[in-house]
Structures are given as C-alpha cells and as structure tokens.
Amino acid sequence: MNTFAEASGRLPLLGHYLTYRSNPLAFISGIQHKSNAKVVQFLLGTNRVWLVRDWSIISEIFGNAHEVFAKGFGNEILRPAIGGSLFFSEGEEWQFKKQVLLHAFGSSGVSESKSGIRTTVRLSLDETDSLLAANAPMSFAHIQCMTMRVLGKVLLGREFLHDHPVHRAVEESWQLIEESSKVFGRFWMAWRGKKKKTWDSHRNYLENLSREVLFDTRDSCLMDLTELQDLDRRQRETFIDDVVSFLIAGRECIAVALFWVLDNLRQQPKDWQSRVDKDCGKARTLFIKETLRLYPPIWMMARQANRGYEFDGLHCKKGQIVFISPYAVHRDPLYWSDPEKFQPERFQQSPAQGYLPFARGPRACIGQGLAMSILRLFLDEILQSNREIHLSKAVGVQPGLSLRPLIA
Numbered sequence: 001m002n003t004f005a006e007a008s009g010r011l012p013l014l015g016h017y018l019t020y021r022s023n024p025l026a027f028i029s030g031i032q033h034k035s036n037a038k039v040v041q042f043l044l045g046t047n048r049v050w051l052v053r054d055w056s057i058i059s060e061i062f063g064n065a066h067e068v069f070a071k072g073f074g075n076e077i078l079r080p081a082i083g084g085s086l087f088f089s090e091g092e093e094w095q096f097k098k099q100v101l102l103h104a105f106g107s108s109g110v111s112e113s114k115s116g117i118r119t120t121v122r123l124s125l126d127e128t129d130s131l132l133a134a135n136a137p138m139s140f141a142h143i144q145c146m147t148m149r150v151l152g153k154v155l156l157g158r159e160f161l162h163d164h165p166v167h168r169a170v171e172e173s174w175q176l177i178e179e180s181s182k183v184f185g186r187f188w189m190a191w192r193g194k195k196k197k198t199w200d201s202h203r204n205y206l207e208n209l210s211r212e213v214l215f216d217t218r219d220s221c222l223m224d225l226t227e228l229q230d231l232d233r234r235q236r237e238t239f240i241d242d243v244v245s246f247l248i249a250g251r252e253c254i255a256v257a258l259f260w261v262l263d264n265l266r267q268q269p270k271d272w273q274s275r276v277d278k279d280c281g282k283a284r285t286l287f288i289k290e291t292l293r294l295y296p297p298i299w300m301m302a303r304q305a306n307r308g309y310e311f312d313g314l315h316c317k318k319g320q321i322v323f324i325s326p327y328a329v330h331r332d333p334l335y336w337s338d339p340e341k342f343q344p345e346r347f348q349q350s351p352a353q354g355y356l357p358f359a360r361g362p363r364a365c366i367g368q369g370l371a372m373s374i375l376r377l378f379l380d381e382i383l384q385s386n387r388e389i390h391l392s393k394a395v396g397v398q399p400g401l402s403l404r405p406l407i408a
C-alpha cells in the first residue's frame with residue numbers, strides 16, 4: 001500500500017469543496033475505496049485534509065496520540081450547543097468529567113437500569129401504537145420520540161410523553177446545528193436573526209431542564225449514579241452542557257441506529273428474521289452490530305493536530321485536519337469481504353480491525369453500553385410481543401452530522 005494519494009479533480013481555490021458538498025458520503029467513500037494508499041489527501045477550499053484509511057494510523061490517532069489529535073475543525077459548529085461538555089473538554093477537565101460520569105455509564109450503572117429501560121421501551125411502543133392510525137407507517141419522528149422518552153426516563157428520571165416540549169426543543173436544536181454545518185466556513189452567519197432567537201430559546205429551555213435534573217430531587221436514574229453528589233454548586237453547574245449533549249446527541253444517535261435496525265429487520269430474508277426471533281441472545285446483538293457497520297450514525301469524525309506528529313513514514317503537520325469515516329472504513333474491501341452485504345454472522349468473532357461505530361480508545365463514546373442496551377431492549381420487545389411495525393420506507397441516507405434515513 002502507498003503512503004499517500006491525492007484525490008483527483010480539484011478546482012482552483014475551491015479544491016474539492018463542490019464535489020464534497022454535493023454528496024460528502026459518496027465523495028469520501030469514493031476516494032477512500034479507489035485509492036491504494038494509507039492516507040488520501042484532498043482540499044476543502046484552502047484546507048488540506050487527510051482522510052485516513054490505514055488501521056494502524058487510525059488506532060494511533062484514537063489511542064496513544066489522542067491528545068495530539070483534538071476535536072477541531074467541523075466540530076466547531078457544535079461548540080455553541082455543547083461546548084462545555086465531556087465531548088469537547090480536554091486534558092484534566094476531560095479526566096475529571098469522565099471520572100464523575102463513568103460510574104453511571106459503565107456496565108454496572110447500565111445493568112442496574114435495565115429493568116427500567118425495558119418498561120419505558122414498552123410504554124413508548126404502546127404510546128406510538130396508540131398515536132398511529134390503522135396501518136399508518138411508523139415514521140422517523142415516531143422513532144425519535146420513543147428514543148427521547150426512553151432516554152429521558154433512564155438518564156434523567158423524567159417522563160417525556162409525545163407532546164412534551166422537550167421533543168421540539170431537541171429536534172429544532174439539532175436542525176439548527178445541522179444547518180449551520182452546511183454553511184462551510186461561515187458558521188457564525190447561521191446563528192443570527194430569527195434562527196439565533198429560536199436557538200437561544202431552545203437552549204434556555206434545555207439548560208433549565210438540565211439544571212433541574214442536576215440540582216433537584218428526581219426519581220432514580222442514571223444521572224443519580226454519577227458522582228455529582230460530591231460536588232459543590234459551581235462544579236455541578238459545569239455538567240449542564242453534558243446533560244444537554246446527552247439529550248441532543250444521544251437521542252440523535254440512538255434514533256438513527258434504531259431506524260436502521262428496524263429497516264434491516266424488514267428487509268432481511270426470512271432466515272435471519274426467524275434467527276433473531278428464536279435466538280433471543282446472541283443473534284440479536286450480531287444483528288445490531290452489523291446494522292451499525294453498514295449505517296454508523298456518526299459516519300465521519302474530524303480531528304486537528306495541535307502539534308506536528310510522526311507516524312511510520314508520514315509527517316503530520318501542526319494544524320493538519322484529519323478525517324476518519326466509520327462509514328467508509330466499515331465498507332472498505334480492505335477490511336471486509338462482500339462489504340455491502342448484510343451478514344450479521346461476520347460478528348461471531350469480534351473484528352480485529354475496521355470497526356468503529358463508537359470510535360475507539362479513551363475518547364470512545366461513553367454512551368456505548370447504554371445505547372446498545374436500549375437498541376437490544378427495543379428489538380427484544382418488538383420481537384417478543386409480535387408487534388407488526390410498518391416502518392416508513394427509506395430510499396437512501398442523508399449524510400449530515402448523522403446518517404438519517406431519506407424517506408420516500
């Protein structure tokens with residue numbers, strides 16, 4: 001394998017921006033799969049970007065070199081929303097936040113919450129059934145609403161029925177963040193005028209909700225299992241952005257994943273349907289893992305080198321932008337045979353390389369265990385209760401900050 005390749009077709013000043021902008025997912029997968037190089041370079045305007053394909057470089061960026069490759073570039077758009085959260089913090093601040101939150105999000109916290117998750121999953125499915133007219137399809141919005149209800153109960157001990165204002169606040173906040181990510185290089189413009197007002201009112205609402213959760217008594221929930229109790233008022237305040245980030249980003253990722261799990265369930269040959277039906281243990285987890293391979297909700301991650309760094313034979317300069325795309329890696333023939341085929345049995349053994357739906361290393365997703373439990377319990381409940389789900393038909397994907405379905 002070569003060390004470097006340069007994507008073809010760049011324009012003066014714009015570089016590859018127009019092709020990237022018109023379909024970022026097709027552009028990224030295309031240049032990654034066509035090249036025979038560890039790193040493919042392209043230009044977004046005057047910004048030179050490294051798209052990393054090589055697994056040892058990816059592992060180093062997320063592992064030993066994670067402090068050098070900080071969350072930069074495209075992540076800037078999320079800063080007004082959740083800038084003070086674990087997601088963005090670095091160094092000692094990040095270690096402190098992680099230690100406070102880890103107890104709740106670790107395996108013991110999540111398994112303590114399992115029976116609560118199961119009950120809320122059932123209630124949320126019942127609520128959706130009652131809202132749907134006979135034979136009407138279950139839309140992505142219904143799935144978002146169910147996910148929010150489950151997250152609200154499990155994380156915050158709150159009951160978010162379908163008409164609760166939190167649904168609108170979270171969805172419109174996500175859409176504003178998404179929209180501003182499209183105004184390449186001019187993020188500030190999207191946050192002015194009417195949009196800024198809408199943003200501020202939702203942000204205030206979510207901030208107050210988070211404050212209530214952090215300071216008031218509540219039903220038992222995951223946030224109760226954090227080590228927040230030991231903190232003084234000022235320190236607790238610093239976790240407001242964390243709660244907001246769990247609501248906005250946690251809901252988005254789980255809802256996108258759940259949609260694709262249900263979509264795959266509908267499309268699979270009867271063989272797999274009956275396997276996941278009968279074998280309520282392993283087969284269902286394999287099914288979810290394979291869905292996350294083909295449809296990783298976070299399809300791309302960006303980093304920026306805060307100093308020069310040497311890989312084996314490659315020099316990365318300070319300020320260099322680095323992209324790693326779980327979508328492109330998960331469908332890369334270098335790592336997967338028949339990559340486009342849905343084959344859950346490939347996860348009988350854990351893949352040694354080429355799989356990172358929750359990223360890797362110290363900055364991997366803290367909500368991974370919770371997300372997997374929620375997805376499993378939805379699948380269990382749907383299969384065990386023989387519910388007929390008529391899902392809206394997806395005709396493709398919408399590669400924004402997440403990988404939402406494109407509905408017919």
Ligand code: HEM
Pocket residue numbers: 071086087088098245246247249250251253254257296297298301302356357358359362363364365366367368370371372
């Ligand atoms: C299927 C569902 C989910 C997927 C696929 C997912 C994926 C990811 C990925 C890829 C990252 C790394 C992003 C980057 O480094 O640029 C991440 C980080 C993170 N995720 Fe998730 N996530 C999911 C659900 C959740 C949930 C439910 C929560 C919390 C309620 C959560 C909280 C976080 C946090 C706080 C981080 C930052 C961790 C750190 O920097 O130390 N995620 N997630």
